[in-house]
Amino acid sequence: MCGIVGYIGDKKAFPILIGGLKRLEYRGYDSAGVALLNGSLENYKKKGKVSDLEAFVAGKADDGTIGIGHTRWATHGEPSDKNAHPHVSMNGHFSIVHNGIIENYAQLKRDLETHGYTFASDTDTEVLANLIEYFYLQDDEMSSEAAVQLALSKVVGAYGIAVLCKKETEKIVVARKGSPLVVGLGSGEYFIASDASPIAEYTNQVIYLNDEDIAILQKDGFTLSNVQNTPVSLKISNIDMEIGAMDKGDYDYFMLKEIHEQPKTIEETFRGRLQNDYSEIVLGGLLNVFPKIEAAKRIVIIGCGTSWHAGLIAEYLFEEYAQVSVEVEYASEFRYRKPVLSSDDVVILISQSGETADTLAALELAKSKGATVIGICNVVGSTLSRETEAGVYTHAGVEIGVASTKAFTAQVTVLTMIALKLAKRKGTISNDDYKMLVKELAEIPEKGRAILSDGEKIKAIAEKYHEAVNALYLGRGYLFPVALEGALKLKEISYIHAEGYAAGEMKHGPIALVDNNLPVVVVAPQDDYYEKVVSNIQEVKARKGNVIAIVTEGDKGLKEMVNDIIEIPKSHPAVAPLLAVIPLQLMAYHIALLKGCNVDQPRNLAKSVTVE
Ligand code: F6R
Numbered sequence: 001m002c003g004i005v006g007y008i009g010d011k012k013a014f015p016i017l018i019g020g021l022k023r024l025e026y027r028g029y030d031s032a033g034v035a036l037l038n039g040s041l042e043n044y045k046k047k048g049k050v051s052d053l054e055a056f057v058a059g060k061a062d063d064g065t066i067g068i069g070h071t072r073w074a075t076h077g078e079p080s081d082k083n084a085h086p087h088v089s090m091n092g093h094f095s096i097v098h099n100g101i102i103e104n105y106a107q108l109k110r111d112l113e114t115h116g117y118t119f120a121s122d123t124d125t126e127v128l129a130n131l132i133e134y135f136y137l138q139d140d141e142m143s144s145e146a147a148v149q150l151a152l153s154k155v156v157g158a159y160g161i162a163v164l165c166k167k168e169t170e171k172i173v174v175a176r177k178g179s180p181l182v183v184g185l186g187s188g189e190y191f192i193a194s195d196a197s198p199i200a201e202y203t204n205q206v207i208y209l210n211d212e213d214i215a216i217l218q219k220d221g222f223t224l225s226n227v228q229n230t231p232v233s234l235k236i237s238n239i240d241m242e243i244g245a246m247d248k249g250d251y252d253y254f255m256l257k258e259i260h261e262q263p264k265t266i267e268e269t270f271r272g273r274l275q276n277d278y279s280e281i282v283l284g285g286l287l288n289v290f291p292k293i294e295a296a297k298r299i300v301i302i303g304c305g306t307s308w309h310a311g312l313i314a315e316y317l318f319e320e321y322a323q324v325s326v327e328v329e330y331a332s333e334f335r336y337r338k339p340v341l342s343s344d345d346v347v348i349l350i351s352q353s354g355e356t357a358d359t360l361a362a363l364e365l366a367k368s369k370g371a372t373v374i375g376i377c378n379v380v381g382s383t384l385s386r387e388t389e390a391g392v393y394t395h396a397g398v399e400i401g402v403a404s405t406k407a408f409t410a411q412v413t414v415l416t417m418i419a420l421k422l423a424k425r426k427g428t429i430s431n432d433d434y435k436m437l438v439k440e441l442a443e444i445p446e447k448g449r450a451i452l453s454d455g456e457k458i459k460a461i462a463e464k465y466h467e468a469v470n471a472l473y474l475g476r477g478y479l480f481p482v483a484l485e486g487a488l489k490l491k492e493i494s495y496i497h498a499e500g501y502a503a504g505e506m507k508h509g510p511i512a513l514v515d516n517n518l519p520v521v522v523v524a525p526q527d528d529y530y531e532k533v534v535s536n537i538q539e540v541k542a543r544k545g546n547v548i549a550i551v552t553e554g555d556k557g558l559k560e561m562v563n564d565i566i567e568i569p570k571s572h573p574a575v576a577p578l579l580a581v582i583p584l585q586l587m588a589y590h591i592a593l594l595k596g597c598n599v600d601q602p603r604n605l606a607k608s609v610t611v612e
Helices: 013-027 050-057 105-114 124-136 144-153 254-260 262-270 290-295 305-322 357-368 383-387 406-426 431-442 444-452 455-465 477-494 503-508 530-541 576-594
Strands: 003-008 031-038 040-047 066-072 094-099 159-165 168-177 182-185 190-193 205-208 213-218 221-226 298-303 325-330 346-351 372-377 390-393 470-475 497-502 519-523 546-552 564-568
Touching: 003 013, 003 094, 003 159, 003 168, 003 213, 013 031, 013 050, 013 066, 013 190, 031 050, 031 094, 040 050, 066 094, 066 159, 066 168, 094 124, 105 124, 124 144, 124 159, 144 159, 144 168, 144 213, 168 190, 254 262, 254 576, 262 406, 262 444, 290 372, 290 406, 298 305, 298 357, 305 325, 305 346, 305 406, 305 477, 346 357, 346 406, 357 372, 357 383, 372 383, 372 406, 383 390, 390 406, 406 431, 406 576, 431 444, 444 576, 455 546, 455 564, 455 576, 470 477, 470 503, 470 530, 477 497, 477 519, 477 576, 497 503, 503 530, 519 530, 519 576, 530 546, 546 576, 564 576
Parallel strands: 298 325, 298 346, 346 372, 372 390, 470 497, 470 519, 519 546, 546 564
Antiparallel strands: 003 066, 003 190, 031 040, 031 066, 094 159, 159 168, 168 213, 182 190, 182 205, 213 221
16 A cells, blocks of 8 residues: 655666556555655655656656655545655655554644644645654754654654655665565665565565664665664565566456466466375475464464455365364454454464555464464565464465455465365365365366356456446355455446345345346356255346356256356366356456456555555
């Protein structure tokens, strides 16, 4: 949420900043800006996309080898030129970009007003800029980093910041608490970004800042300390990021590219992990904690949004095969409850980005209770992956479309592997069932390709329903979370109100919504629930609803009964979510496109939700 970039070196900063902001635009896209140290402190900002900023600045910022930039997802103050970052302090000494929320900004603002400060924007960030300046001006000897340190010691909340000072023309000060920041190490140059994607094309050496770290970047050196002014040791990591993966390739939208990548990304997720003719699942990152998982009386799974849906599927898997009790929690609720947890519990946190504020807060709470904390995460080096005791990377590659697709199927693949491995270790699954399920999992990519090759049919169905105002998604068992995920995909990118429901719950309320205008998407492959779901479809048809059914290839029973049918290859119910979700992703994509929506950057959303 909000993207920060920075550069200090001998190259022209502006093109590097703009290129970086474009890579980070998925984090926020309501306004953007840059500041450059070029003898003076130049500030440019604009409501709109990074390309609007680029056009606005064209020809004005040709010089300057030190700069910071920002792409915004609004928290305090509507998207506008004045609320865009960077924010300049009242007397023009500092320019800062910020990701996060300063919770005590109102009190700090009142204090600053008593010292004569006035404010040009509605943001909490401008308060921080003025607070830094206030401390800086108290003492002629004060350095910019000391002023930043003092200001941050007064702040309650989360921040990732980069700061330029007009009088200290060879320096960028950066700091983080609760919002990610990565420093890229070049030769005689440094890069800053909210994640490694803008840095990868320049260097593969990075330092992930930890909470309360403050770094001072100068062309000839880099120092790291923390808010308490104690030195911090540097830990350099290598990143291995494919730049091509961050481009759309032949696709018009990242979302479509990422949907189509799924057969390959699922293969990547189990590459090297399904071994010896699939008779063994190897999850190196969990080696040390498996005895604890095996001994756990209960597993608590935590995530947000799509990651939470992956957790719901895992609940069915873990209970059925590993016979362990599972609770699935929204991180945003869990973090403020008084959960009963102990060192006997295992907590699995799922996050694509590994930076979701609620999930990280839930992680800290689980840790404080002594639980074993395990992460399932896509972004290598993210806070979640560093703060958990053990974990599994999903290896889905960079996901840029704001609506999560390939990360979801990768999460479900990892969770399926954990459930099966656990079941085998506990002896709660027969060898034959284990082998059969691992083989079923291994066959998913090929079956996924078959669904994707039927894309035109799904597009034709989207054409029929894209003017709907509401939609209902129904599923049962393993496919109930898929119904939730299908509804989420539709609402977030097409703005059609959609509800996901357990099909058996329909008669307890949602059936009142059914009329001849309502599309009802029913996930109804042939599994143990099939007959019951067919009855649910009858109930919808009896009330003139329009049913779009996702069925097993060759299903004859439903053809006559429903309005539209999408076939998916036959699979075992436990792995069916990995297939059934694909047509729902594609349908949401085509409907959104037909409605003229920006599917990669839906309104009001951002990819990494790093604020509460
Ligand atoms: C929906 C979507 C969100 C995320 C949620 C959690 O398409 O992308 O619901 O799943 O914000 O994000 P992560 O997984 O990064 O913690």
